[in-house]
Amino acid sequence: MTKPQIWIAAVLVLFFLLFFLEKNTNRSDEQVKGAPPSAMPQTDQTAQAKTPEQLITSLGCTSCHGSDLSGTKMAPDLHNVKDNWSRDGLINYLRNPNSYMSTKRFQDFKAKYPNVIMPSFNNIDVKVLGNIADYLRNLK
Ligand code: HEC
Structure with missing residues (x-):
């Protein structure tokens, strides 16, 4: 790989990492929302x-x-x-x-x-x- 290609690959990996991290934190938020005490209005x-x-x-x-x-x-x-x-x-x-x-x-x-x-x-x-x-x- 050339230097620019390595950079692009690195940015892509970082992007996917952030994407999955965000997805996971969202999921745990939903779990908290679904918990019985906070389900009450x-x-x-x-x-x-x-x-x-x-x-x-x-x-x-x-x-x-x-x-x-x-x-x-x-x-x-x-x-x-x-x-x-x-x-x-x-x-x-x-x-x-x-x-x-x-x-x-x-x-x-x-x-x-x-x-x-x-x-x-x-x-x-x-x-x-x-x-x-x-x-x-x-x-x-
Ligand atoms: C907008 C004014 C208003 C508000 C606000 C209001 N009331 Fe009344 N209330 C009245 C009027 C006027 C009556 C007399 C009955 C009628 O004319 O409907 C009454 C009657 C009552 C009676 C019957 C009294 C009896 O001797 O039988 C009770 C009990 C009562 N109100 C409780 C409450 C409670 C508890 C609240 C709040 C959660 C409240 N009221 C809010 C105006 C109001």
């Missing part, structure tokens, strides 16, 4: 890592129900939910508040807060809603 993980107080703030509950959840012009006091809701009932309510609007209590709420709609939180993990329900039922 990130939002779920962060939601579950939060305390109920943090969730209630980050989900915006306090912006309507007030920073201490004792009610505002926009939404009712939440200190008496224990008297009206079981844990499961409360979880269902948070997932679909509309389906409870026909009861007398909610007709009264509707009259009192005519322009505010309690959002449905059906995109939140039920476990997280359960933590919120427990927290609300223990509000003092």
